[in-house]
Every structure is written in C-alpha cells, then in structure tokens.
Amino acid sequence: xxxxxxxxxxxxxxxxxxxxxxxxxxxxxxxxxxxxxxxxxxxxxxxxxxxxxxxxxxxxxxxxxxxxxxxxxxxxxxxxxxxxxxxxxxxxxxxxxxxxxxxxxxxxxxxxxxxxxxxxxxxxxxxxxxxxxxxxxxxxxxxxxxxxxxxxxxxxxxxxxxxxxxxxxxxxxxxxxxxxxxxxxxxxxxxxxxxxxxxxxxxxxxxxxxxxxxxxxxxxxxxxxxxxxxxxxxxxxxxxxxxxxxxxxxxxxxxxxxxxxxxxxxxxxxxxx
Amino acid sequence: xxxxxxxxxxxxxxxxxxxxxxxxxxxxxxxxxxxxxxxxxxxxxxxxxxxxxxxxxxxxxxxxxxxxxxxxxxxxxxxxxxxxxxxxxxxxxxxxxxxxxxxxxxxxxxxxxxxxxxxxxxxxxxxxxxxxxxxxxxxxxxxxxxxxxxxxxxxxxxxxxxxxxxxxxxxxxxxxxxxxxxxxxxxxxxxxxxxxxxxxxxxxxxxxxxxxxxxxxxxxxxxxxxxxxxxxxxxxxxxxxxxxxxxxxxxxxxxxxxxxxxxxxxxxxxxxxxxxxxxxxxxxxxxxxxxxxxxxxxxxxx
Numbered sequence: 416x417x418x419x420x421x422x423x424x425x426x427x428x429x430x431x432x433x434x435x436x437x438x439x440x441x442x443x444x445x446x447x448x449x450x451x452x453x454x455x456x457x458x459x460x461x462x463x464x465x466x467x468x469x470x471x472x473x474x475x476x477x478x479x480x481x482x483x484x485x486x487x488x489x490x491x492x493x494x495x496x497x498x499x500x501x502x503x504x505x506x507x508x509x510x511x512x513x514x515x516x517x518x519x520x521x522x523x524x525x526x527x528x529x530x531x532x533x534x535x536x537x538x539x540x541x542x543x544x545x546x547x548x549x550x551x552x553x554x555x556x557x558x559x560x561x562x563x564x565x566x567x568x569x570x571x572x573x574x575x576x577x578x579x580x581x582x583x584x585x586x587x588x589x590x591x592x593x594x595x596x597x598x599x600x601x602x603x604x605x606x607x608x609x610x611x612x613x614x615x616x617x618x619x620x621x622x623x624x625x626x627x628x629x630x631x632x633x634x635x636x637x638x639x640x641x642x643x644x645x646x647x648x649x650x651x652x653x654x655x656x657x658x659x660x661x662x663x664x665x666x667x668x669x670x671x672x673x674x675x676x677x678x679x680x681x682x683x684x685x686x687x688x
Numbered sequence: 689x690x691x692x693x694x695x696x697x698x699x700x701x702x703x704x705x706x707x708x709x710x711x712x713x714x715x716x717x718x719x720x721x722x723x724x725x726x727x728x729x730x731x732x733x734x735x736x737x738x739x740x741x742x743x744x745x746x747x748x749x750x751x752x753x754x755x756x757x758x759x760x761x762x763x764x765x766x767x768x769x770x771x772x773x774x775x776x777x778x779x780x781x782x783x784x785x786x787x788x789x790x791x792x793x794x795x796x797x798x799x800x801x802x803x804x805x806x807x808x809x810x811x812x813x814x815x816x817x818x819x820x821x822x823x824x825x826x827x828x829x830x831x832x833x834x835x836x837x838x839x840x841x842x843x844x845x846x847x848x849x850x851x852x853x854x855x856x857x858x859x860x861x862x863x864x865x866x867x868x869x870x871x872x873x874x875x876x877x878x879x880x881x882x883x884x885x886x887x888x889x890x891x892x893x894x895x896x897x898x899x900x901x902x903x904x905x906x907x908x909x910x911x912x913x914x915x916x917x918x919x920x921x922x923x924x925x926x927x928x929x930x931x932x933x934x935x936x937x938x939x940x941x942x943x944x945x946x947x948x949x950x951x952x953x954x955x956x957x958x959x960x961x962x963x964x965x966x967x968x969x970x971x972x973x974x975x976x977x978x979x980x981x982x983x984x985x986x987x988x989x990x
Contacts, residue, residue, distance in 0.1 A: 423792040430786055431803045437861065438806070440829045441818050457832050503714040511700075512707030522714055525722050526914075529921050529969055531945050531962040533721065535955055536728035539739075559717025566714055585699065591706035620811040622924045627950065638813045642928065645817060652821050659814040666809045674802070 441663070445469070445656035452652050468657040472644070475654065478661065480633065481640035484550075488636065489618045491554045496561030496614045497607055503560045504569025504606075505595050509581060519570075526563045530623075538627060552628040553621070557614075565610050572606035573599065605676060612673040619666055637662055733959035743956065750960035760936065760944055761961070768941040771852050772919040775859040776912060782860050783867035784908070790867070791874040804864030816928035819858045820845070845930050848937035855925055855938065866911050873907035874900065902985035909984045913976055917969055941965055 444452060445468055447461040472478055506512070507519045541552045560566050576599065584594050600607070625636045632643065644658045708715075733750055737743035754761050790800060807815070822829045823844035831841040844854045881899045890898070923942040926932055932939040932947075939947075945965070949958035 420792055420794060423789040424794045427786070427789050427794060427800055430789075431800055434803050434807055434861065434864065436829070437818055437822060440822060444821060453827055455827070456835070457827050499713040502710045506707050506710035510703055510707035510710060512704045512711070515707060515711075518711065518715060518718075522718055525718065527917055527969065527973055528722065528726075529917070529962070529965050531921065531942050532729055532966045533725035534945075535732060535949055535959050535962065536725035537721065538949075539955070540725075542739075556717070556721050558713065559721060560714030591703065591710070595710070616809060622811070622813050626927075638811060641813050641817065645928070655817055656821065659817045662811050662814045666811060667806065670806070670809050
C-alpha cells in the first residue's frame, strides 16, 4: 500500500510538471529580450527579467481601453445572469405552474444545440437594429435566464432547500417575491457565487462573440486586443507572451479567490466550467 | 364552497402566475434567442442571401451544393471529426488516469487539484497564443525537449500530417476539469462494494474492473457527450493558430461556417451548413445515448 501511494505520488508529480511547464514557458518568454528568444539552443531562463515588456504592451496597443471595454460588458452580464438565472431556477425548482417540466426540458435541451445554428439570424437581427459594433449583442442575451447551464445549476441548489420553509412562509401570508428575496436568495448564496464566477470566466474568455459583433478597435475587448497584437508583432514573442500573461493572470487570481466555489460547482453539476 | 378551499384555489392561481413571471426571462429567452433564430435560420438556408442584396428563394439548392460540389465541406467534416474524436478520447483517458492516481489518497491533493485545473481557466486566445509559441519548430519548448533527448523534431502545427495531433495534445492540457469531475465520481464509489470484492477473493484489478469502472460510467458518459458536442464546434484554436491551414488541415466546421457567412457574405449557404451540423450533432448524440444502454451503469442511487 505504501509503495503504491509513493508510486502514484511520483506519477502525479510528473503529470503536474507537464501541466505547469507551459505556464513557466509563458512567464519565461514574457521576460526576455527579443534577441534572447532566438538564441540557439534556447535558453531556459532569461538573463535578466525584463518587466518592461509588460509596460510596452500597454504602450503599443490601447490595452487599458480594451480592459475597460471588457469590464463594460462583464459587469452588466454578471448582474443579468445572476439575477435572472436565480429567478428562473427558483421558478423551476419550487413553484408549480402548468407545463413547468416541459419548459424546463426544452430549455435544458438547448445545451446541445450548436450555437452556429442561431448565429446568423441573430447577427442579421442585430444588424437590422443597427447594433452591430455596440456592446448590446454581447450583454442583452445574458438577461434572459443566463443560459441553460446556469438555470440548471441554480435549480439544483433550490431543490435542496427544505420544502416546509416556503410552505410556512406562504401560510404566514408572504408573497412569492418576498419568499424569493428574503428566504431563498440568502440560502443559495454559494450558488450565486458559483454562477458569478463561471460567468466572469465565460465573458473574460469569450472570443467568438466579440469577433462577430465588434469591428472597430475602439470597441475591442482584451481577447480581440491580444489577437490584434499578434497581427502587428507576429514574431515579438516576448510581447505576445506578456500580453497573454496579462489576460491569464486575472483569470487565475479570480480562480484562487473562488477556488472553493469552482470545485464545488464542477463536482456538483458534472459539467466543465 | 368552504372558505379554506377557495383560499387554496386562489393560492394555487397565485403560484401559477408567480411561476410564469419568475420563469419569464428563460421562456422569453428560449423564444427570442433559440427557437425564433432556429426557424429563421432554416428559412434563410433555403435562400441565396448575400447581405446587401435581397434574399432569393432557391429551395434545397444550398444543401445540394454542399453535398455534391463543395470540396471544403468534405475536408472540413473530416478534420473536424478527426479532431473531435481524438481530443475527446485522449482527454478522457488522461483525466481518468489523473483521477485514479489522485484517488489513492496521495499527499498534497489540494495542490494537485489546483495545478491540474489551472490550464482549463486560461482564456482560449491566450492559450492558443502560448501553444503557437510552444510548437515553434526552431525555438519552441517541444522541439527543444525532443532534441535534448535525441529524438527527431516535428513541424507540429505547420505540417498537415501533425497539425490535428498537435491540437489534440493542446486540448489534453485542459484535462483537469474532467479529471476533477471523475475524481468526485470515484470518491462516491461505495466502500462496501469494494470490500465485497475483497471478501470474495478479488484483487485490485477486479475491484477496478467490476466496481470502479461501472460506477463511474455515468460521469464518463456525460462528459463524453458534452465533450464531443463542444469539440465538434472548435473554432478559436484554428482561427488564432493556423488560420485553418496548412492546406485546410484545420478548417474546422464552425470555421467553414464563419468563413462563408462573415468573409464571403453567403448567409443562405452558411445557414444550410449550420443546419447540417445541427443534424449531425443530433444524430451523433442520439447514437451515443442509444449505445449508452449497453455500457453505462446506472446504480440504485440518484
């Protein structure tokens, strides 16, 4: 048993090293001089750490602007998703209304629908509304339940709350809105946090949406900005890696803040975030 | 009617209305963002529509062209399935291995969890950028390692023969989230079943084969389905890393749709392509579900 444990530890250590090495290569390259990147054989670690590369990224392209744009999308999306997914999760878990299960089943099945099917009409609709190249197409859909995954997740949490809680509140004459705000929401705070974290990651990572809907660089998000950097400085890998690191670090920071909730969320639902 | 009874009916009515009001965002969302566009897209797929001119009804011409004339369609389908199946299978194997070893109760489990999960939260544009650099034939990490141990170097994403395996390798880097899900499944395997195998004289392999594997098949199945649906829609890696090349070797299906719609303005044709993808995914999912009866074990639990 002891030997087996040690052997598993060794195997995991190797796997962990494989998982970590690309990160180290990212940091290493982001701190090198341009000529140092192309020395043969490649150097493992930079001679001196060139933090200037990070500042340069902000000088070359309006990265601060892109960050601001990303936040302009992120914040209203997070509010919309958390608010509406918890409302719908509450309805599907605890209120009895006609065709409830049928609606829920149809909504759940949209998880399997490839987004390419709805993409073109949605794009045409936004362009008819003259809203292409604005943030509306990226924000507004989040206010409609926040997607099947989040509704499902919220519903799972609401189902675990004991039934007599709302029943006794109803007998006391509370309205369903009061029950939702005063009794239910405080009890599902962990779920709200999980949803908020997943939403942060989705918006932060989103590439396809901004690529389709934003076409002026004053409107770009960080993801598009990074792509633009690649277009302009295709071989300056130190700058490209610094730019990538700038995008990765907030996501990692967010992960460490919400680690507990992330792990809870993925093992609860069995779905990748 | 007695008073409490009528009160009960009034309450039921109130609950009905409240239910619809609370679920309204999701119901409206379903109609506005899913069902409406689906119907529209089916209609558009029967037209020749280049955004500036008016749409022209062409019946099933787009579909006929896809199946009989479009050489990119065939190639795209081929590379998409090659990538999807490869990445789902290898990522799943890697995550099962990682989960099994973690389940031995090794020290530092929390640290391992974090390290394996981190790659999955890297934004796709950033990870694509990073991997282009790792794959660099002259100065990248991978060839440096190969050379240092005396192996021949590869062209990775710059050669049609190795580009898909390279992208599969990159997707295996993100096996951590599936590994954690499987680990959660493993930790739910009831101890008494494992002990029962021991009492009957079974060894470690028997425990694994007859208890552990059947117990985690629902988790594997679920991740297989979602993974397949997800990787059949891969786009960003190809867009950022290879531009669909070399020689259309990574012209993933969604990339093909993107190109037809947003670069050539063939909205009708792109809609037809998207419905074919939808049909394929639906068929495939149905097939996997059907096969699941043979190998997925649903225990007495939930």
